[in-house]
Amino acid sequence: MQFSKLRLSGFKSFVDPTELQIDAGLTGVVGPNGCGKSNLVEALRWVMGETSAKQMRGGEMDDVIFGGSSDRPARNIAEVQLGIDNSDRRAPVSFNDHDDLTISRRIERGKGSGYRVNGKDSRARDVQLLFADSATGARATGLVSQGRIGAIINAKPRDRRHLLEEAA
Amino acid sequence: MQFSKLRLSGFKSFVDPTELQIDAGLTGVVGPNGCGKSNLVEALRWVMGETSAKQMRGGEMDDVIFGGSSDRPARNIAEVQLGIDNSDRRAPVSFNDHDDLTISRRIERGKGSGYRVNGKDSRARDVQLLFADSATGARATGLVSQGRIGAIINAKPRDRRHLLEEAA
Amino acid sequence: GRQRLVVAFEAVNEHFQKLFSKLFGGGDAHLSLTEEDDPLDAGLEIFASPPGKKMQVMSLLSGGEQALTAIALVFAAFLTNPAPICVLDEVDAPLDDTNVDRFCSLLSEIAKLTGTRFLIITHHRMTMARMDRLFGVTMAERGVSQLVSVDLRGAEQLRDAG
Amino acid sequence: GRQRLVVAFEAVNEHFQKLFSKLFGGGDAHLSLTEEDDPLDAGLEIFASPPGKKMQVMSLLSGGEQALTAIALVFAAFLTNPAPICVLDEVDAPLDDTNVDRFCSLLSEIAKLTGTRFLIITHHRMTMARMDRLFGVTMAERGVSQLVSVDLRGAEQLRDAG
Ligand SMILES: Nc1ncnc2c1ncn2[C@@H]1O[C@H](COP(=O)(O)OP(=O)(O)OP(=O)(O)O)[C@@H](O)[C@H]1O
Ligand SMILES: Nc1ncnc2c1ncn2[C@@H]1O[C@H](COP(=O)(O)OP(=O)(O)OP(=O)(O)O)[C@@H](O)[C@H]1O
Numbered sequence: 001m002q003f004s005k006l007r008l009s010g011f012k013s014f015v016d017p018t019e020l021q022i023d024a025g026l027t028g029v030v031g032p033n034g035c036g037k038s039n040l041v042e043a044l045r046w047v048m049g050e051t052s053a054k055q056m057r058g059g060e061m062d063d064v065i066f067g068g069s070s071d072r073p074a075r076n077i078a079e080v081q082l083g084i085d086n087s088d089r090r091a092p093v094s095f096n097d098h099d100d101l102t103i104s105r106r107i108e109r110g111k112g113s114g115y116r117v118n119g120k121d122s123r124a125r126d127v128q129l130l131f132a133d134s135a136t137g138a139r140a141t142g143l144v145s146q147g148r149i150g151a152i153i154n155a156k157p158r159d160r161r162h163l164l165e166e167a168a
Numbered sequence: 169m170q171f172s173k174l175r176l177s178g179f180k181s182f183v184d185p186t187e188l189q190i191d192a193g194l195t196g197v198v199g200p201n202g203c204g205k206s207n208l209v210e211a212l213r214w215v216m217g218e219t220s221a222k223q224m225r226g227g228e229m230d231d232v233i234f235g236g237s238s239d240r241p242a243r244n245i246a247e248v249q250l251g252i253d254n255s256d257r258r259a260p261v262s263f264n265d266h267d268d269l270t271i272s273r274r275i276e277r278g279k280g281s282g283y284r285v286n287g288k289d290s291r292a293r294d295v296q297l298l299f300a301d302s303a304t305g306a307r308a309t310g311l312v313s314q315g316r317i318g319a320i321i322n323a324k325p326r327d328r329r330h331l332l333e334e335a336a
Numbered sequence: 337g338r339q340r341l342v343v344a345f346e347a348v349n350e351h352f353q354k355l356f357s358k359l360f361g362g363g364d365a366h367l368s369l370t371e372e373d374d375p376l377d378a379g380l381e382i383f384a385s386p387p388g389k390k391m392q393v394m395s396l397l398s399g400g401e402q403a404l405t406a407i408a409l410v411f412a413a414f415l416t417n418p419a420p421i422c423v424l425d426e427v428d429a430p431l432d433d434t435n436v437d438r439f440c441s442l443l444s445e446i447a448k449l450t451g452t453r454f455l456i457i458t459h460h461r462m463t464m465a466r467m468d469r470l471f472g473v474t475m476a477e478r479g480v481s482q483l484v485s486v487d488l489r490g491a492e493q494l495r496d497a498g
Numbered sequence: 499g500r501q502r503l504v505v506a507f508e509a510v511n512e513h514f515q516k517l518f519s520k521l522f523g524g525g526d527a528h529l530s531l532t533e534e535d536d537p538l539d540a541g542l543e544i545f546a547s548p549p550g551k552k553m554q555v556m557s558l559l560s561g562g563e564q565a566l567t568a569i570a571l572v573f574a575a576f577l578t579n580p581a582p583i584c585v586l587d588e589v590d591a592p593l594d595d596t597n598v599d600r601f602c603s604l605l606s607e608i609a610k611l612t613g614t615r616f617l618i619i620t621h622h623r624m625t626m627a628r629m630d631r632l633f634g635v636t637m638a639e640r641g642v643s644q645l646v647s648v649d650l651r652g653a654e655q656l657r658d659a660g
């Protein structure tokens with residue numbers, strides 16, 4: 001199972017539809033302060049099933065919806081889609097009929113969010129399990145947000161234990 | 169009152185006598201990771217009267233004494249001297265007879281540390297007041313150690329209040 | 337007690353607003369004291385809007401925007417009661433080159449205004465280039481620090497030597 | 499419970515020691531579980547000695563040395579249970595060029611070993627130069643992010659544009 005693309009629309013500062021190709025090896029993302037780089041990481045974490053608004057640097061989950069700028073009005077819907085190449089057919093049984101999987105999550109202001117896999121409604125639980133089976137997910141060790149390395153350095157020994165638990 | 173030079177000997181990784189000139193304007197300090205740049209900041213904080221080993225990134229105050237390397241034995245004495253240009257004669261009365269002041273602090277392993285001003289033994293309290301009168305000192309707002317900006321960002325509102333208190 | 341804190345708050349807040357818009361090249365920011373039963377227990381909340389963005393609590397800004405805002409706050413407190421020395425240990429690490437440029441301009445301005453002497457520890461090439469003089473710290477002998485005076489060219493080599 | 503934790507600890511510790519000496523170009527490091535009445539409450543202590551220095555607790559290392567040690571730990575946990583994706587958001591900020599170089603070499607090695615795809619957010623020129631491809635994020639229109647594909651030259655301009 002490989003991640004192949006990430007599509008955002010109305011998500012945080014990415015108000016216009018945006019597609020990030022994810023290919024093999026090392027993909028660098030650059031740009032000035034405040035332009036939206038870390039928002040991309042949060043889009044990935046969100047579509048994989050993040051349930052805490054605080055982890056998304058917001059007060060409530062609606063904070064992920066484009067809130068407007070000096071020239072554009074706020075939106076009411078945000079959507080993120082993750083394209084997965086499943087040609088090695090290693091996804092869990094219930095999702096394993098296809099070579100390509102598209103996991104999407106869509107939120108509407110004041111109405112909560114829902115998931116779809118290849119267009120079919122899915123439960124958050126099933127989406128989270130899909131990623132957990134591949135050793136990844138919203139809280140995976142491999143998603144290192146900005147400031148996370150500093151937090152590990154300053155953490156008390158007991159707070160570093162979850163790094164082991166994740167690896168177990 | 170202006171700071172003019174900092175001399176270290178046996179202090180942390182500066183085992184050999186070292187002098188840093190402090191002139192007007194902006195002095196840059198560069199070098200690879202782990203070479204001793206932050207140790208210089210701690211030398212300045214220490215000679216101005218720092219009382220907490222934790223603020224010096226150590227377990228006890230003796231940790232500021234050179235602890236040895238693969239080729240050199242540990243030392244038992246560390247000393248830092250701070251040269252001050254007092255030609256504007258604004259130092260507190262008890263120190264104001266001279267154009268030049270030299271504040272020094274010396275520590276001996278297992279025996280504690282002591283201060284001198286122009287060669288004369290002084291109390292920690294008097295040295296601390298000397299700096300407090302010039303809006304500086306071991307805990308001054310203007311001594312921004314590595315990681316301090318991150319700590320202010322992550323602090324709860326109540327913990328940022330001391331920035332105001334220092335300015336009061 | 338309370339009176340002194342309010343006076344200090346007003347002075348720091350005034351500096352903070354000016355410094356924020358210098359560092360961001362515009363925008364708006366202000367401080368506010370949180371409401372507490374005992375005023376001496378109050379906390380400091382920071383609101384900021386970089387140019388073209390909405391006003392929000394500092395925690396919603398980006399990493400670099402938060403660092404720049406916190407630098408503005410530290411300088412605001414410093415200017416309220418300026419000292420002969422100011423030491424900054426890698427505060428420019430999260431900043432991009434445009435923000436480093438504005439940060440260095442502000443340093444020069446404060447040095448001229450108050451006569452404060454600055455010691456700036458940095459890995460940023462642009463910051464090095466804006467210094468009046470440079471010192472390099474090396475560990476030519478493992479575990480033993482040495483201080484050498486360097487020019488910009490030497491500083492870049494030192495940075496790369498490791 | 500306890501048994502799984504000890505097995506995971508041993509696996510992570512083994513990776514950690516190898517990765518530490520790759521990232522530091524030598525030296526030695528190890529993890530230890532703190533002694534607690536209830537083993538499931540144990541904490542993780544980190545001991546490290548960069549080349550030519552004495553073994554000590556991580557808190558006595560420099561800022562950059564601590565960051566590099568923490569990166570070794572995260573990669574050690576990651577390699578114990580590799581995933582198809584790894585995202586690193588400005589983890590190289592406190593590193594000097596020599597350490598950035600070793601960090602990038604390790605990334606390439608892991609990508610080849612596990613087939614993991616990496617997304618690396620960075621401001622370091624050297625890291626940009628070591629990527630297989632680069633995307634730039636801009637806010638040409640204030641408050642609105644746009645993604646563009648860039649080459650190294652374009653990335654440097656973007657970095658300076660702000
Ligand atoms: N819901 C939203 N609607 C519109 N803009 C938003 C929303 N949430 C966050 N933002 C904006 O996104 C910006 C932050 O972007 P982000 O944290 O991704 O920056 P960055 O590129 O990582 O910068 P840095 O290099 O400083 O870390 C903020 O300035 C914030 O105003
Ligand atoms: N008492 C001591 N005796 C000998 N060496 C010491 C002592 N205390 C600290 N050190 C050494 O000093 C080094 C740290 O130096 P310092 O923190 O000043 O580095 P730095 O130049 O600031 O690096 P960075 O760029 O990573 O922040 C450590 O590697 C540590 O081993």
Ligand SMILES: [Mg+2]
Pocket residue numbers: 037038146398399400587
């Ligand atoms: Mg960011």
Ligand SMILES: [Mg+2]
Pocket residue numbers: 205206314425560561562
């Ligand atoms: Mg340092």
